[in-house]
Amino acid sequence: MALIEVKDLAKAFDGKAVLKGINLELSEGQAKVVMGTSGCGKSTLLRCLNLLLQPTSGRIIFKGEDITRPGVDIRKVRADIGFVFQHFALYRHLTVEENVTLGLRKLKKMKAKEAVQKASHELERLGMIEHRGKYPAQLSGGQKQRAAIVRALAMDPAVLFLDEPTSALDPEMSREVVTVINKLFLENVTMLCVTHDPFLAKYISDSIIFMDEGMVVAEDIAERLFYDHADARIKHFFMSVIDHR
Amino acid sequence: MDAFIQDLIAYWPQILAGLKNTVLLMVIMSVTGLIGGVGVFYLTLSNHKAARRWTNGFISFFIGTPLIVHLFLMYYGLPELGIRLSAFTVAVIGFTLNVSAYNARYLATAYNGLDKTELEAARAQGFTERETFRLIIVPQVMRMSVPSLTNQAIQNLKDTSVAFLIQYHDFFAQMQEIASANFQFFKAYVTAGLVYLALISIIVLAARRLEKRIALPGLAT
Amino acid sequence: MTFGNILIILAEGAGYTVLVTLASISAGLAVGLSLAVFSTLRWKAVRLFLAAYTYVFRGIPVLVLLFILFFGLPGIGIRISPFVSMVATLGLVSGAYLAEVFRGAMAAVDGDEILAAEATGLNRWEIFFYIIMPQMFRMSIPGMINEFTSVLKYTPFAYTVGIPEIMKEAMSLAALTLRGLEIYLAVGILYFLIYKLFVMFFMTLEKRFRIPGLASK
Numbered sequence: 001m002a003l004i005e006v007k008d009l010a011k012a013f014d015g016k017a018v019l020k021g022i023n024l025e026l027s028e029g030q031a032k033v034v035m036g037t038s039g040c041g042k043s044t045l046l047r048c049l050n051l052l053l054q055p056t057s058g059r060i061i062f063k064g065e066d067i068t069r070p071g072v073d074i075r076k077v078r079a080d081i082g083f084v085f086q087h088f089a090l091y092r093h094l095t096v097e098e099n100v101t102l103g104l105r106k107l108k109k110m111k112a113k114e115a116v117q118k119a120s121h122e123l124e125r126l127g128m129i130e131h132r133g134k135y136p137a138q139l140s141g142g143q144k145q146r147a148a149i150v151r152a153l154a155m156d157p158a159v160l161f162l163d164e165p166t167s168a169l170d171p172e173m174s175r176e177v178v179t180v181i182n183k184l185f186l187e188n189v190t191m192l193c194v195t196h197d198p199f200l201a202k203y204i205s206d207s208i209i210f211m212d213e214g215m216v217v218a219e220d221i222a223e224r225l226f227y228d229h230a231d232a233r234i235k236h237f238f239m240s241v242i243d244h245r
Numbered sequence: 246m247d248a249f250i251q252d253l254i255a256y257w258p259q260i261l262a263g264l265k266n267t268v269l270l271m272v273i274m275s276v277t278g279l280i281g282g283v284g285v286f287y288l289t290l291s292n293h294k295a296a297r298r299w300t301n302g303f304i305s306f307f308i309g310t311p312l313i314v315h316l317f318l319m320y321y322g323l324p325e326l327g328i329r330l331s332a333f334t335v336a337v338i339g340f341t342l343n344v345s346a347y348n349a350r351y352l353a354t355a356y357n358g359l360d361k362t363e364l365e366a367a368r369a370q371g372f373t374e375r376e377t378f379r380l381i382i383v384p385q386v387m388r389m390s391v392p393s394l395t396n397q398a399i400q401n402l403k404d405t406s407v408a409f410l411i412q413y414h415d416f417f418a419q420m421q422e423i424a425s426a427n428f429q430f431f432k433a434y435v436t437a438g439l440v441y442l443a444l445i446s447i448i449v450l451a452a453r454r455l456e457k458r459i460a461l462p463g464l465a466t
Numbered sequence: 467m468t469f470g471n472i473l474i475i476l477a478e479g480a481g482y483t484v485l486v487t488l489a490s491i492s493a494g495l496a497v498g499l500s501l502a503v504f505s506t507l508r509w510k511a512v513r514l515f516l517a518a519y520t521y522v523f524r525g526i527p528v529l530v531l532l533f534i535l536f537f538g539l540p541g542i543g544i545r546i547s548p549f550v551s552m553v554a555t556l557g558l559v560s561g562a563y564l565a566e567v568f569r570g571a572m573a574a575v576d577g578d579e580i581l582a583a584e585a586t587g588l589n590r591w592e593i594f595f596y597i598i599m600p601q602m603f604r605m606s607i608p609g610m611i612n613e614f615t616s617v618l619k620y621t622p623f624a625y626t627v628g629i630p631e632i633m634k635e636a637m638s639l640a641a642l643t644l645r646g647l648e649i650y651l652a653v654g655i656l657y658f659l660i661y662k663l664f665v666m667f668f669m670t671l672e673k674r675f676r677i678p679g680l681a682s683k
Contacts, residue, residue: 309657407527431542438526
């Protein structure tokens with residue numbers, strides 16, 4: 001049974017349909033990337049899956065439970081989904097360590113000592129331990145995103161969602177973050193990542209879902225999507241973002 | 246000059262009592278006004294349109310009308326409804342409402358400068374709105390508002406002198422009495438002015454130290 | 467006597483309220499501008515005077531200052547009319563705040579523009595009038611609106627020196643009819659209306675003089 005099953009998910013804003021019936025599946029240990037043209041709805045899709053946005057119709061089955069039905073415990077679901085934002089969204093008034101322990105202490109009800117131990121372990125894992133006492137303003141973009149990933153992972157979520165994790169970073173820092181996410185990929189962390197960066201997509205996913213105008217067009221491995229794809233939209237998209245030799 | 250200073254010494258116990266009343270009022274209204282301000286600010290973020298509208302109306306009204314009107318309304322108006330409150334109670338309630346409105350306005354202004362994606366991240370982590378308010382919003386807006394809030398504290402001290410107009414026996418009222426007794430109006434009022442300046446200096450110094458202590462990298466006041 | 471009657475009687479005092487407010491604002495502007503201009507001079511004595519002035523007049527309660535001028539000065543031989551006492555008090559105090567607003571706005575003028583003006587050959591006064599002041603004014607508008615409404619809210623103190631504005635009318639009426647609740651409610655509404663009108667007036671003024679790209683702080 002898949003960890004996440006999405007059936008005919010639709011979302012409209014003020015009558016305008018952004019998602020027009022999405023079907024996808026994500027199993028434990030899998031990592032998938034969602035790519036597509038601007039405005040295809042990929043970010044909206046991600047936000048519907050952890051109910052930051054309310055879907056207009058369709059069903060989302062998370063860990064066997066239908067989370068689109070009324071009366072579902074949204075907090076519990078969200079605590080089980082780690083979310084990494086494009087612009088990091090670290091809490092400005094807290095140090096890196098405090099950013100990580102806040103959720104542990106208040107949501108997982110851990111004691112302070114426990115939380116710090118857990119945070120140290122996770123920070124160590126992603127090479128951020130030396131920055132534990134720094135404030136977000138004192139970090140580079142790459143460090144901020146890595147801290148944000150630690151914050152999400154420390155909660156031991158069932159799946160990690162990443163929304164354009166490298167889009168706000170310059171090439172050097174982007175590589176820093178791709179390396180980290182690749183490490184997670186190799187450790188079989190379950191991930192769903194939205195991006196328009198094909199380099200990232202290739203190195204952190206088992207397969208790529210391509211979206212256009214609110215619908216899934218194809219799902220395949222990177223090599224088969226990137227080069228000379230039969231579908232004109234896909235071919236055109238990758239021609240413009242990958243430099244072909 | 247000697248006569249005046251002799252009078253000051255003679256009236257010293259009363260002056261002290263007056264000072265106590267002034268400082269007491271100022272401290273109380275600063276605390277209740279701060280708590281009230283956070284509460285009113287919380288209401289400005291409400292999901293209910295009506296609650297937001299009423300709250301903003303409250304803030305608008307108290308910022309747009311003179312403080313003395315609030316005090317007179319309660320002191321001379323409430324007895325008609327059978328509610329007779331002491332000058333002190335009227336002062337505390339009136340000032341609290343007034344200060345709450347101003348503080349809420351300062352906090353709301355700081356809120357506009359927040360990075361809203363932090364709030365989205367908190368939601369995504371699973372925090373409720375109340376938790377987000379307590380853990381993410383309040384620590385940041387309070388820090389950002391420290392200059393405005395400390396300015397308000399200074400204003401509070403100056404405003405206590407208005408309470409004498411509703412017969413609250415504060416320091417200024419006491420100096421009035423001394424002046425009427427020995428007709429040294431000029432000396433009495435100038436002395437009063439100097440005392441207020443001295444008290445304000447204390448607040449200013451405390452404010453500067455506070456600003457230094459709460460400063461964080463990346464969170465400008 | 468209906469509520470409406472009450473409002474009308476009180477509105478008679480509104481004329482004095484507005485008069486005192488406008489006069490005080492003018493005085494405050496004069497003081498504030500002068501202080502701001504003085505602050506551009508490099509003399510240490512001027513700097514000290516400004517710091518002292520600002521400290522004293524932002525620290526002293528308005529009521530205390532008013533009493534010093536109206537009740538205190540006669541004691542040393544200087545007698546001022548109630549109106550002048552009120553206007554002087556509010557002028558001196560608001561002048562201190564406005565000076566700070568103007569100084570902040572002046573500092574926000576791009577130094578490069580001043581250099582460019584100097585390079586063109588304009589002298590200090592011309593630079594001040596043609597480059598600094600126009601920008602400074604526009605950037606000071608929120609601060610000025612704030613201060614002007616503050617002045618409006620201090621005018622009720624005028625009753626203590628006998629000026630027949632809204633508050634004094636209200637107190638006479640209350641003593642006569644003992645209907646304090648309605649009366650002071652009406653007073654609040656009246657002041658709120660005047661406040662709103664003031665703000666609207668200055669906002670339209672601001673719109674008229676707005677320049678794209680010159681945002682007020």
